[in-house]
Amino acid sequence: SQKIEQNSEALNIQEGKTATLTCNYTNYSPAYLQWYRQDPGRGPVFLLLIRENEKEKRKERLKVTFDTTLKQSLFHITASQPADSATYLCALAGTNAGKSTFGDGTTLTVKP
Amino acid sequence: GAVVSQHPSRVICKSGTSVKIECRSLDFQATTMFWYRQFPKKSLMLMATSNEGSKATYEQGVEKDKFLINHASLTLSTLTVTSAHPEDSSFYICSAREGTTSTDTQYFGPGTRLTVL
Numbered sequence: 001s002q003k004i005e006q007n008s009e010a011l012n013i014q015e016g017k018t019a020t021l022t023c024n025y026t027n028y029s030p031a032y033l034q035w036y037r038q039d040p041g042r043g044p045v046f047l048l049l050i051r052e053n054e055k056e057k058r059k060e061r062l063k064v065t066f067d068t069t070l071k072q073s074l075f076h077i078t079a080s081q082p083a084d085s086a087t088y089l090c091a092l093a094g095t096n097a098g099k100s101t102f103g104d105g106t107t108l109t110v111k112p
Numbered sequence: 113g114a115v116v117s118q119h120p121s122r123v124i125c126k127s128g129t130s131v132k133i134e135c136r137s138l139d140f141q142a143t144t145m146f147w148y149r150q151f152p153k154k155s156l157m158l159m160a161t162s163n164e165g166s167k168a169t170y171e172q173g174v175e176k177d178k179f180l181i182n183h184a185s186l187t188l189s190t191l192t193v194t195s196a197h198p199e200d201s202s203f204y205i206c207s208a209r210e211g212t213t214s215t216d217t218q219y220f221g222p223g224t225r226l227t228v229l
Contacts, residue, residue, distance in 0.1 A: 100218065
């Protein structure tokens, strides 16, 4: 069955450092991979989408890589700030039906 | 960006009663809406996909007679939890999408916390 694993449940880093979150998947050939941010008690907010034929995508302090050979995506936040503290979810989608399958998320805490 | 609202944000009900949750896209027409359920520190579990004017497509293991979904217009979808029981207590989140492909952005609502006593 399809499985998505996000590297760790929690990640703590110091302000200013780069946070790196991992999303691994098995038994899946996604056409697209998305990253979302979710704050406690709130719905997820879309951050970035990367297609299977794209290696890397950037948006401001965010960078996402997608390695279909390793079946892995890395999500980087550079110059991290306490306001970046949240749970980050990766989601995979195929080309049909348009449904996304979500990972359990990694809770990032950036300490000042 | 696009805004999706949910109402109510929080509801407490007695076991055996039915609860209706509304999901509205405020500034765009949502061809497709999704309903998710989320347990603490867990992933979003897709319950069903609804397209305006047609019956919802439920995921395996989701009882369609218990979780009634109606997508009567391009801006409104409702989820009714019928004869709710304590095990139905959860965080329910909807999302709305303007297009029909997986690259079209899903905009999520703020969620509804349901507690069944």
